[in-house]
Structure formats: C-alpha cells, structure tokens
Amino acid sequence: MCSFLVKDSHGFLDHLLYESVLDVPIRMELMQSFGFCSWHTWQLPALPSICSPDTGYSIFASDLLRKFAYLSSSVEEGIGKKRTLKSFLAKSRRRWLSRVKQKACPACRHVSQFETYHLKELLEFIGDEEFLEAYKASSGICLPHFFLVQERYSGHGNFPLLLEAQRAMAQSLRNTLEEFIRKQDYRFRDEITSTEARAWRVAMEFVAGKPGVFTNEMGHDRVRTTRTGGISADRVSVQSTAFDRCSLAQLIEQMKGSKEATFYLKQALPQDLLGGLRDLASQKIHLSVEFVVEELGNVEYLRTLYSLGFSLLYGIGLPAQTVVLLDGKRGYMLDDHQRSSGRRLRPLKNAEDLYLNLLWRRFGIAVLLSGSIKEVDIKSGLFCLATEGSREQWCRFKKADTNELPQVGSNVEVFGWERWNTRVVELLDVYPIRRE
Ligand SMILES: [Zn+2]
Ligand SMILES: [Zn+2]
Known part of the structure; x- marks a missing residue:
C-alpha cells in the first residue's frame, strides 16, 4: 500500500509540474495550502528533468514567499498601530500559520482518496481465494495501514481474513528476526542467511510504513494545528442590520x-x-x-x-x-x-x-508604458517595446489575431497587465503617439 502511495504521489507531482505549473487554479490551490507538505516537497527533486522541477518549484515558491511578505508586512503595520509588540504577538500566536495555510497539501489530498479506495478494494478482493493466496505470499500491507483498515472497516465481512493473513506475516517476520538475534552468538554467525540479515529492514517498513507516508509525532502536523487555530473563512459575512x-x-x-x-x-x-x-x-x-x-x-x-x-x-x-x-x-x-x-x-x-x-489574490499590476517598437514577431504575436527608460519589454495581446501588431520603429503607448511570474506584458490596448 505504501509503495502504491509513493508511486501515485510521483505520478501526481510529475503531471502537475509537467502540465500545469502556470495554471492559475493550481497556483491558487498551492497558495492556499502554502505549498506541498514536507513529504511531497522532498519528492520533487526525484522527478524526471523533463518536468523541470527546478523551474516549477521556483514559480510556486516565489508565490509563497510573496504571500509571506504580504503577511509579515501587514502584521508589522499592525504592530505599529496597536498595542505593544509583545501583546500583539501574544494575540496573533498561531494565527500566522492559519492565515497562510488554509488547506491541506494538494498531493496529499489526491493520494489520500487513492488510499481509501485501495484499502477498501483490498478488503473486497481478499475474499477471493486466489487473491488471498497471492496476498499471503507477498509482504502484505504495513501495520500502520492495517490499523487504518481496522479503524475504518473492521465491520467488513472479509476483515477476519485480512487479520489472519496479517497475523501470520507478523509471526513469520518475528521468527526470522529472532533467528537473526539468536545467531548473533559468534558460534552461529556464519549461519545467518541473507533473508535474516535483511529482516530488520523489512521489519522497519512493516512496523512503520515507508518513509514519509505516516507523519512523525512531534506534534507538527500543520493541518491539524491550522484547524485548531481556526481557518478564517473565505466567505464574506456581513452585519446586515x-x-x-x-x-x-x-x-x-x-x-x-x-x-x-x-x-x-x-x-x-x-x-x-x-x-x-x-x-x-x-x-x-x-x-x-x-x-x-x-x-x-x-x-x-x-x-x-x-x-x-x-x-x-x-x-x-x-x-x-x-x-x-x-x-x-x-x-x-x-x-x-x-x-x-x-x-x-x-x-x-x-x-x-x-x-x-x-x-x-493579486497576480499582477496594470502598467502604462511608452516607447518605440524595436522588434515584431508576427508568428507568436509578440512585439518588443524599447521604453524611454531604456527598458526592453515584450508584449502580447491576449487574443493574438484580433489586433494588428504595430510596426517596427513606430512610437506607441501600451496599457496592459504585468503579470507576476511571466515577463511578457499582456496587452489591453496600444495607442499610437505622434512625435513632433
Ligand atoms: Zn503502508
Ligand atoms: Zn503532501
């Protein structure tokens, strides 16, 4: 089960980075969850280079740092206005996290649906004789996952079958470990088999699950702390007298x-x-x-x-x-x-x-620039404007074919959106300037 989840996480992150790094809904989602959880963040470097995890993560992280900058500067202003710093911080304890993180990690939300589905499916299938035999021959699910099944589906008719298989696996693993311990005695050292030598690694996974699937117990669970801190509702509530x-x-x-x-x-x-x-x-x-x-x-x-x-x-x-x-x-x-x-x-x-x-919820700012057209790329609908401040700015209409591109050398004024994280200005309009 753990291996499934790791594989599914990779697939999810792979798809997300390959296809939708610049998608606004995805970025909004990651803004709300304040990025990925620690487990999923650390899976990013292992993605194939075709997904460009470096660029993708840079874009997401810069959104998050922008969010942090807003938060810290608005709080700083608050300190100036109200109370003393000490009383202010005491009041706002915990709220910072709940203000930056309103949702759980999107990869975790995806994977957890997958987990629920597969745990239930396991119980359904284990009633099948052939499947049960194959399950018994495998290394089975880890104990933390078994406890999850017990918690959710212990009333299921096939649960006793899973319990029996799980107990047998635990017993056999225990026997191997005990053999390994017994053979630590120098007289039997040479008799340790490769299975026995490897058993402690198998036991690690069986007892604790694969790395990252189950959280550590330091009480850092960011989702739970945010929930108790009270996620501020997005809804607009009014006093309506x-x-x-x-x-x-x-x-x-x-x-x-x-x-x-x-x-x-x-x-x-x-x-x-x-x-x-x-x-x-x-x-x-x-x-x-x-x-x-x-x-x-x-x-x-x-x-x-x-x-x-x-x-x-x-x-x-x-x-x-x-x-x-x-x-x-x-x-x-x-x-x-x-x-x-x-x-x-x-x-x-x-x-x-x-x-x-x-x-x-701000993703860019309106700009009004003037200068002369330096270069036009008809194919991509882009043109480069050299502004008076000797800045070179590439611009593009949202719908490229509906507007005529200005000619090279002409002087224009452009009004458009400078969207954060893309260097091209999205044009709203272009006006010719007449020069004396
Ligand atoms: Zn597991
Ligand atoms: Zn996650």
Missing part, C-alpha cells in the same frame, strides 16, 4: 480619514461612487487607493481607474460582490440592489480576516 448600513457619500468621508483603501471588484462601480473617487483623487489627501479587478473586460473603464492615479491590480478568485476595505480593519460590501435607499454599503463582520485573505 439596516441601521448599520452606510451611504456612498459616507464611505467617501470615511476614506478621507483613512490611510489605505482597497476595492475588490468584478463589476464596474456605481457612477456616483466613481464620481466621488474622482473628487477624492483631485484633493491632496494622504490616502493610498488600490483597485483589484477581475473579469473586467472594459479597457476604457480600466484606463479610467488607472488615470485616477490609483493602483490597479490583477485579481483572481475575488468575492462576487464588490468589497471595500479601509486600513485592513473596516470593510463594506456594496449592495446589488440599485433600488435600495441611499444606504448601499453593508459593514463586514470579518473585515480583518478578509483583508489578509484577499491580499494574495
């Missing part, structure tokens, strides 16, 4: 007294809110505003947000409804109902947790 609601104008007022405001949106903001933000942008106040957007295809709208002078970030896995977070502490959800009175923002209960959870 009509009394607590606030209006868009009140939000703008609150923003004036804040240092930082972040909007997470999957749809355009209401016109009056955008108007209020425009006014805010024209005033000289000390406030940094970020927009994290997902599935917003309207380039003109994105350009408008960008031109307000606020940061525009590329988000993935955002809540369905627009959320505004102020200073990482207070938050509001924008109501869908256009007809509801002036109070359209509902305060969020878990604003602080949501703030941290959403921090790592």
Whole structure:
C-alpha cells in the first residue's frame, strides 16, 4: 500500500509540474495550502528533468514567499498601530500559520482518496481465494495501514481474513528476526542467511510504513494545528442590520480619514461612487487607493481607474460582490440592489480576516508604458517595446489575431497587465503617439 502511495504521489507531482505549473487554479490551490507538505516537497527533486522541477518549484515558491511578505508586512503595520509588540504577538500566536495555510497539501489530498479506495478494494478482493493466496505470499500491507483498515472497516465481512493473513506475516517476520538475534552468538554467525540479515529492514517498513507516508509525532502536523487555530473563512459575512448600513457619500468621508483603501471588484462601480473617487483623487489627501479587478473586460473603464492615479491590480478568485476595505480593519460590501435607499454599503463582520485573505489574490499590476517598437514577431504575436527608460519589454495581446501588431520603429503607448511570474506584458490596448 505504501509503495502504491509513493508511486501515485510521483505520478501526481510529475503531471502537475509537467502540465500545469502556470495554471492559475493550481497556483491558487498551492497558495492556499502554502505549498506541498514536507513529504511531497522532498519528492520533487526525484522527478524526471523533463518536468523541470527546478523551474516549477521556483514559480510556486516565489508565490509563497510573496504571500509571506504580504503577511509579515501587514502584521508589522499592525504592530505599529496597536498595542505593544509583545501583546500583539501574544494575540496573533498561531494565527500566522492559519492565515497562510488554509488547506491541506494538494498531493496529499489526491493520494489520500487513492488510499481509501485501495484499502477498501483490498478488503473486497481478499475474499477471493486466489487473491488471498497471492496476498499471503507477498509482504502484505504495513501495520500502520492495517490499523487504518481496522479503524475504518473492521465491520467488513472479509476483515477476519485480512487479520489472519496479517497475523501470520507478523509471526513469520518475528521468527526470522529472532533467528537473526539468536545467531548473533559468534558460534552461529556464519549461519545467518541473507533473508535474516535483511529482516530488520523489512521489519522497519512493516512496523512503520515507508518513509514519509505516516507523519512523525512531534506534534507538527500543520493541518491539524491550522484547524485548531481556526481557518478564517473565505466567505464574506456581513452585519446586515439596516441601521448599520452606510451611504456612498459616507464611505467617501470615511476614506478621507483613512490611510489605505482597497476595492475588490468584478463589476464596474456605481457612477456616483466613481464620481466621488474622482473628487477624492483631485484633493491632496494622504490616502493610498488600490483597485483589484477581475473579469473586467472594459479597457476604457480600466484606463479610467488607472488615470485616477490609483493602483490597479490583477485579481483572481475575488468575492462576487464588490468589497471595500479601509486600513485592513473596516470593510463594506456594496449592495446589488440599485433600488435600495441611499444606504448601499453593508459593514463586514470579518473585515480583518478578509483583508489578509484577499491580499494574495493579486497576480499582477496594470502598467502604462511608452516607447518605440524595436522588434515584431508576427508568428507568436509578440512585439518588443524599447521604453524611454531604456527598458526592453515584450508584449502580447491576449487574443493574438484580433489586433494588428504595430510596426517596427513606430512610437506607441501600451496599457496592459504585468503579470507576476511571466515577463511578457499582456496587452489591453496600444495607442499610437505622434512625435513632433
Ligand atoms: Zn503502508
Ligand atoms: Zn503532501
């Protein structure tokens, strides 16, 4: 059983690294689980070089380190704002891990399904005479796996057959070990057979399972510690008394007294809110505003947000409804109902947790670059822009065939997404610049 699991783990990791290193869902998944467990991480170097475990792991690890940087810097800010360092750390004990790790290792989740299926299948098949004979002749399953079967399926009709086979195996292994011990006496040393000499290795696997399959017992089980630490729910929960609601104008007022405001949106903001933000942008106040957007295809709208002078970030896995977070502490959800009175923002209960959870839903930033076209590669739909700061940037339209590529030597301004972990800018639009 252990060998199956090791083999299956390899297959899973092999496939994942070969096919889906740059897949966003996989990377999101690994962000949530904070990478692989120790067992699976250490299987990576053994993968064939065609899977490029070096590149793949570099990409995943850089995501995780980015996540850690967000966490530690947001906590550092918290220390400055609240309490003393000591009381702050005492309060946030354990929560750091639960904040970076919301799920178990994806390879483990895959392999554990496989394990359940095969343990059950073993019990089914062992009722077959031929299979039972073959099982008895094999080295069987390890004891930790046997205990798992006992725990889950001891009521199964075939369990006594497995128990009997397992007892016989244990007895025979014990006999071999005892022979080996007996022959330690110098008079019998020459009589030790190769089976007896190897028996302690067989016993290691029989008693403890293959390396890594069963965890050590130092109490480091990261999944369990995270669970008891309380995984902060991803769901947006709201305080929904009509009394607590606030209006868009009140939000703008609150923003004036804040240092930082972040909007997470999957749809355009209401016109009056955008108007209020425009006014805010024209005033000289000390406030940094970020927009994290997902599935917003309207380039003109994105350009408008960008031109307000606020940061525009590329988000993935955002809540369905627009959320505004102020200073990482207070938050509001924008109501869908256009007809509801002036109070359209509902305060969020878990604003602080949501703030941290959403921090790592950012996968890139909008950039506006200008320069001249240095090189065009029609086949791949790529072009290279030499910017004024003598930076050379390769760019590409998301759908290569729908847009005409600019000509070499022309001066353009490009607006697009600089996605983290890919060096090519994903273009939203290109505008020609006229030079005097
Ligand atoms: Zn096993
Ligand atoms: Zn794992």
